[in-house]
Amino acid sequence: MRLCHKLNKEGASHGLAGRRQARPVRKASVTSSASVSGVEAERIDGRSVRRSLNQTGRYTRQPRDDPVSQEKMEEHGVGYSSTGLVAQMRENNNMWQQGQVTVKLAKAYGYCWGVERAVRMAYEARQAFPDKKLHITNEIIHNPEVNQRLRELDINIIEEKENQSKDYSEIGGGDVVIFPAFGATVQELKEFRDKGVQMVDTTCPWVAKVWNAVDTHTKKNCTSIIHGKYSHEETIATASFATQYVIVKDLKEAQYVCDYILHGGNKQEFLTKFSKAVSNSFDPDTMLDRVGLANQTTMLKGETEQMGKMLEATIMKKYGPEKLNEHFVLMDTICDATQERQDAMYELTADQKAVDLILVVGGFNSSNTSHLQEISEHKGIPSFWVDSASRISVENNSILHKTAHGELLETKDWLKEGPLMVGVTSGASTPDKAVEEVLERVFKIKDPSFTGIEPRKCAPVQVPTH
Numbered sequence: 001m002r003l004c005h006k007l008n009k010e011g012a013s014h015g016l017a018g019r020r021q022a023r024p025v026r027k028a029s030v031t032s033s034a035s036v037s038g039v040e041a042e043r044i045d046g047r048s049v050r051r052s053l054n055q056t057g058r059y060t061r062q063p064r065d066d067p068v069s070q071e072k073m074e075e076h077g078v079g080y081s082s083t084g085l086v087a088q089m090r091e092n093n094n095m096w097q098q099g100q101v102t103v104k105l106a107k108a109y110g111y112c113w114g115v116e117r118a119v120r121m122a123y124e125a126r127q128a129f130p131d132k133k134l135h136i137t138n139e140i141i142h143n144p145e146v147n148q149r150l151r152e153l154d155i156n157i158i159e160e161k162e163n164q165s166k167d168y169s170e171i172g173g174g175d176v177v178i179f180p181a182f183g184a185t186v187q188e189l190k191e192f193r194d195k196g197v198q199m200v201d202t203t204c205p206w207v208a209k210v211w212n213a214v215d216t217h218t219k220k221n222c223t224s225i226i227h228g229k230y231s232h233e234e235t236i237a238t239a240s241f242a243t244q245y246v247i248v249k250d251l252k253e254a255q256y257v258c259d260y261i262l263h264g265g266n267k268q269e270f271l272t273k274f275s276k277a278v279s280n281s282f283d284p285d286t287m288l289d290r291v292g293l294a295n296q297t298t299m300l301k302g303e304t305e306q307m308g309k310m311l312e313a314t315i316m317k318k319y320g321p322e323k324l325n326e327h328f329v330l331m332d333t334i335c336d337a338t339q340e341r342q343d344a345m346y347e348l349t350a351d352q353k354a355v356d357l358i359l360v361v362g363g364f365n366s367s368n369t370s371h372l373q374e375i376s377e378h379k380g381i382p383s384f385w386v387d388s389a390s391r392i393s394v395e396n397n398s399i400l401h402k403t404a405h406g407e408l409l410e411t412k413d414w415l416k417e418g419p420l421m422v423g424v425t426s427g428a429s430t431p432d433k434a435v436e437e438v439l440e441r442v443f444k445i446k447d448p449s450f451t452g453i454e455p456r457k458c459a460p461v462q463v464p465t466h
């Protein structure tokens with residue numbers, strides 16, 4: 001197959017700054033082997049660990065833009081579509097007509113810049129080290145098809161055990177270890193540095209930017225307030241670089257913390273509420289006088305911004321505007337990718353009568369995809385979230401789909417007879433191929449004689465900036 005696109009855009013900067021002293025997330029520590037116990041982790045200096053990786057001569061954090069790997073990605077359908085249905089829709093104002101079915105693709109959808117880059121780096125690692133054992137410390141992204149493709153390339157994905165720990169004992173000194181797009185904890189970085197493995201770090205530069213913000217918090221003696229989910233891999237990694245932190249999942253929890261800053265409160269209640277989401281020995285009575293905001297990049301941009309305003313107002317009220325900079329650190333670490341996909345979904349669903357149904361394509365454990373489904377459900381539009389085309393039965397006209405609340409439902413006769421207007425979008429870790437396969441099943445149900453979409457001639461692919 002001829003390579004049709006060249007995706008070598010490396011836009012964001014990601015300097016390596018780290019933390020003075022890191023502590024593990026209480027419940028969700030992903031550290032693994034006996035050598036990285038919680039006690040030892042307390043003594044790890046995150047900033048120096050990150051800096052030291054470069055000096056090993058066994059560490060890479062940039063794609064090589066290897067054309068063979070890109071060609072393979074295209075062949076495997078794990079990159080941006082350059083010839084298929086989605087590529088053709090992009091050229092046609094995000095619309096497609098196939099018999100009785102009209103499809104409207106959201107303006108922003110699918111792979112974000114950081115996810116495509118991570119998958120590309122994994123493919124390049126396989127190409128660069130054909131004879132070595134390759135491991136990934138986690139799913140590279142939240143997409144089952146892509147992870148399966150990597151397994152087929154003989155890349156071992158280390159699964160989390162029931163107690164949320166990992167066993168890295170099978171990784172040997174000469175092996176290659178890939179860190180996923182959402183990063184790795186400081187304990188993991190240190191473990192692999194010391195183990196003598198080759199390290200391929202696909203951490204998105206926007207995530208690394210958050211780590212730099214957390215580093216600044218420590219330098220300024222601030223507690224990091226992290227907007228995220230305490231069990232999400234990215235937040236686990238970010239928290240591991242912080243000396244003191246509280247993880248808040250939404251505005252309600254942020255308000256609780258703000259109230260505590262202003263008026264104090266019941267310390268035991270605070271520690272119970274955030275039992276899985278604070279650093280070791282956290283004391284809300286003494287550790288909330290200087291704070292900084294950090295975020296999980298897949299959280300809502302608007303919500304993170306609002307949290308920043310809430311904290312700023314709280315600190316100003318407590319210490320006065322002239323002392324704001326002494327007590328509060330706010331840096332721009334927001335990645336727009338998630339918000340852009342949600343804004344596009346609001347636009348797609350703005351007129352409930354304009355579409356008969358919405359298809360949301362993305363991994364069932366992908367939080368940004370679940371938000372897309374949620375938007376559609378709130379609008380009262382029949383909305384079907386699937387992680388792959390295999391959830392759709394052409395023979396039975398049925399679909400196995402997930403709701404935003406996590407229920408798995410089977411709906412029969414889900415495609416009505418006659419003309420059909422379908423809105424479609426996909427999560428930030430979903431390759432275009434997954435959307436194409438889902439739509440092809442829809443076309444096939446509506447028209448049994450449908451045999452597929454003719455690929456278009458090669459042309460440059462639009463590369464997203466996020």
Ligand code: SF4
Nearest residue numbers: 112114204206297335
């Ligand atoms: S959502 Fe943003 S931060 Fe996360 S991987 Fe994509 S580009 Fe990077």
